[in-house]
Amino acid sequence: MNQIEGKMAVMKLDSVTFRLKEHQDFHWLKKYGKAFWCVDETGSGCICIGMEDAGKRYFCKIAGVNTIEGEIAPAESVTVLKNAAPLYRELEHPNLIRLVEEYAYEQFYVTVFQWADGECLFDHWNFETYKKDVSLKSPKERFRELPAAKKIAAVDALFSFLQNVNRRGYVAVDFYDGSIMYDFAADKVTICDIDFFRKAPVINDMGAAWFGTKRLKAPEEYIKGSVIDAQTNIFTLGALLFEFFGNYTDDEVKQRYAQNRFVPCSRSKWQLNEESYEAAVKAVCADRNGRYKRFGEFYEKWSRSFL
Numbered sequence: 001m002n003q004i005e006g007k008m009a010v011m012k013l014d015s016v017t018f019r020l021k022e023h024q025d026f027h028w029l030k031k032y033g034k035a036f037w038c039v040d041e042t043g044s045g046c047i048c049i050g051m052e053d054a055g056k057r058y059f060c061k062i063a064g065v066n067t068i069e070g071e072i073a074p075a076e077s078v079t080v081l082k083n084a085a086p087l088y089r090e091l092e093h094p095n096l097i098r099l100v101e102e103y104a105y106e107q108f109y110v111t112v113f114q115w116a117d118g119e120c121l122f123d124h125w126n127f128e129t130y131k132k133d134v135s136l137k138s139p140k141e142r143f144r145e146l147p148a149a150k151k152i153a154a155v156d157a158l159f160s161f162l163q164n165v166n167r168r169g170y171v172a173v174d175f176y177d178g179s180i181m182y183d184f185a186a187d188k189v190t191i192c193d194i195d196f197f198r199k200a201p202v203i204n205d206m207g208a209a210w211f212g213t214k215r216l217k218a219p220e221e222y223i224k225g226s227v228i229d230a231q232t233n234i235f236t237l238g239a240l241l242f243e244f245f246g247n248y249t250d251d252e253v254k255q256r257y258a259q260n261r262f263v264p265c266s267r268s269k270w271q272l273n274e275e276s277y278e279a280a281v282k283a284v285c286a287d288r289n290g291r292y293k294r295f296g297e298f299y300e301k302w303s304r305s306f307l
Contacts, residue, residue, distance in 0.1 A: 008068060013038075018047065021066040028105065032058050032112070041125040044195070045070040045077025050115060057115030058100065059192075064108040078109040084195035085111050093164050095157045096191045116190040118181030143182055144244065148272060150187055151244050152306065157189040158240065159302070162233055163295045171202045172233045174211035177243060202228040214257045216240065219286050222260050231288045234298055235262075238283025238291075241302075245271045245280075275305035 009023045018040040026049070029035065033053025040047055047065045051058045063081035064074045072080070088099035088111075098114045119139035130136050143151065158180070165172050174196040181190040196211050204210045207224035210217070218235035220226035239262050242248075246265035256262055264284055270277045279301040285291045292298040 013049070016049070018049075019068050020047070021068055021070075024065060026062075029060060032060065039125055040067060041069045042067055043069050043071035044080070045072050045074050046081060052115075059097065059113040059115050061111045061113070062108050063110075074107070078104075078107070080195060081109045081111060084197075085109075087170075087194050087197050088113075091165055091168060091170060091194060091197065093161050093191070095161050095189050096194070116181060116183075116192065117186065118183040118188065118190050118192075120178060120192070121180045121182060122176065122178035124178070139182060139184075140177065142184065148245075153187065154182060154189045155241065155244065155302075158237060159295065159299045161191055162237055163299070165197065166230050166233065166295055169200050170197050171200050171228055171230070172236065173198050173202065173228065175233070175236055176213050176216050177240065178213075198228075200229060204228055208260060212236075214260060214262075215253060216243070216262060217260075218262070218284075218288075220288065230295060231291050231293075234283050234291050234295065235285075235288075237298070238280050241280040242284070245276075247271070273305060276302065279305050 009020045011018050011020060011023070011026070013026050013029065013035040016035040016038045018038045020040065029049060029051055032051035033056075034051065035049055036052050037050030038048065042048065044063070045065060045067055046061050046063045047067055049060045049062070051060055061081065063077040065077070066074055070077070082104075085099065085102040088096065097116050100112045100114055102109070102111045104110070121140050121143055123139055126138065130138055162172055172194070175194070179191055179193040181192050182188070183190070204220060204224055204226045208222045210221045210228075212221055216236055216239040218232045220228060220232055242264050247269040248265055252263070262284060264281055267274070267277050279298070282301070283291055283298055292301070
């Protein structure tokens with residue numbers, strides 16, 4: 001079932017309604033049961049649909065869809081997802097969403113994952129909802145308000161995951177809070193998007209347009225020809241620590257976009273102790289030679305700060 005509103009097709013699958021630029025049939029997904037959830041505002045050219053059958057839930061990510069917020073052509077999204085799918089097996093980890101199957105179907109490419117409970121820590125598709133109802137708190141806000149011990153445990157999971165990525169010879173490209181889900185009931189972290197991770201060595205061949213949000217990008221992620229490696233990922237994790245434990249004004253965040261530069265918050269705006277602040281600051285040193293040489297060194301400095 002669908003209807004056309006202007007140049008947008010409003011689709012319905014079971015009880016779920018979503019919008020596309022044109023009609024596309026998804027009833028073939030019924031082999032996974034009934035649809036109960038959907039995200040249609042993705043820049044990746046993919047639509048994400050939750051399906052349930054006899055108590056089993058699946059997260060279906062489908063490329064080749066003409067999405068309303070698509071930043072790349074549907075055919076390109078197919079190539080990206082097809083190349084990404086093997087990464088979920090290669091980088092298997094307790095905190096990484098588990099791939100069940102992948103395949104081509106008509107013009108689409110389909111990846112099916114085991115459903116993981118949780119809420120994305122950068123759910124941009126809901127931002128308008130939060131603006132309209134200020135009583136609602138985003139998952140990011142709720143996560144920031146958690147007791148420090150719970151957030152520190154969540155960070156441990158990120159350290160473990162990124163160390164695994166490094167050991168296997170990969171680089172975590174475009175890894176940010178939008179790649180992370182948090183289950184507030186079970187206090188569990190799930191990594192839900194590693195589509196742009198790459199096998200090392202990796203060189204920035206796009207300059208300032210290199211993948212990633214300006215809220216968290218390292219200096220080398222703006223410079224064409226720069227090496228993107230474990231030191232870059234150390235910076236990214238350090239920047240995430242400031243997202244989780246630092247306080248910024250809206251204007252300070254806007255400055256990151258305007259200046260293409262991440263800046264750590266001041267010590268007075270850091271929620272934890274002096275030692276942990278120093279550990280995080282070293283990770284986001286603009287000069288890559290001033291950062292930790294290894295993830296293990298970073299984790300040791302970070303974890304010992306709480307002893």
